[in-house]
Amino acid sequence: MTARRPTGADVALAIQEWLSRRAAIGPRSRRARRFAAFGAGSAICFPPVALYGEAAIHIGEGVLIGPYVSLSAGMAPNQELISDEIVSIGDRCLIGRNSSIVGHLSITIGSDVYFGPNVYVTDQNHGVDDLGLPIGRQTQPEVPVVIGAGSWLGTNSVVLPGVTIGRHVAVGAGSVVTSDLPDRAVAAGAPARVIRIAGSGDDGATGEGWPNRS
Secondary structure, eight states, rough: OOOOOHHHHHHHHHHHHHHHHHEEESTTSSSSGGEEEOOTTTTTTTSSEEEEGGEEEEEOOTTOOTTOEEEEEESTTTTTOOSSSSSEEEEEEEEOTTTTEEESSOOOOOHHHHHHETOOSSSSOOOOOOOOOOOGOOOOOOOOEETTTOEEEOOOOOOOOOOEEEEEEEOOTTHHHEEEEEEEEEETTTTTTEEEETTGGGGBOOTTTSSSOO
């Protein structure tokens, strides 16, 4: 059987895959040295969309940050930062593709947190009170954000300034989290509301904290 010659699409895909592997940021790469911490076994996939303020970004071990992710401390490259730990990502986290983590004061993500695609987390928002100034040029004070260990944020969810999400919390796809969520909450909606507390015995929950689907 005659071997099929690779098509232009085959070649382009092979080049893209090779570039993606070679251009990923890992602990031993030169770019990783810019970070305050970049743990063993972690990687930022190629390409990132926006990546700056690395001196105030801490990444734990075994973290995978997907492609097209924006990860920033401060509002612009080369900005003087207010502290050396603005964004902190714990161990074994997964940040889905097209997500954005935009920190100005403090965003803390615990270990084993998973993001679906297109998740947005920020600790600063625009103001609206000055009617003589475009909203895009108004700011409000930054308020820290905390996402507890073992939590999961569904596709297209948004976490706004001042929110503390507890441990082992599930946030449904498309939710907008505007207020604190307690440990083991299952929440959804815009604004997000607690549907139930996992492991409480409601809706057939098991002691492991999730519905029994056996």
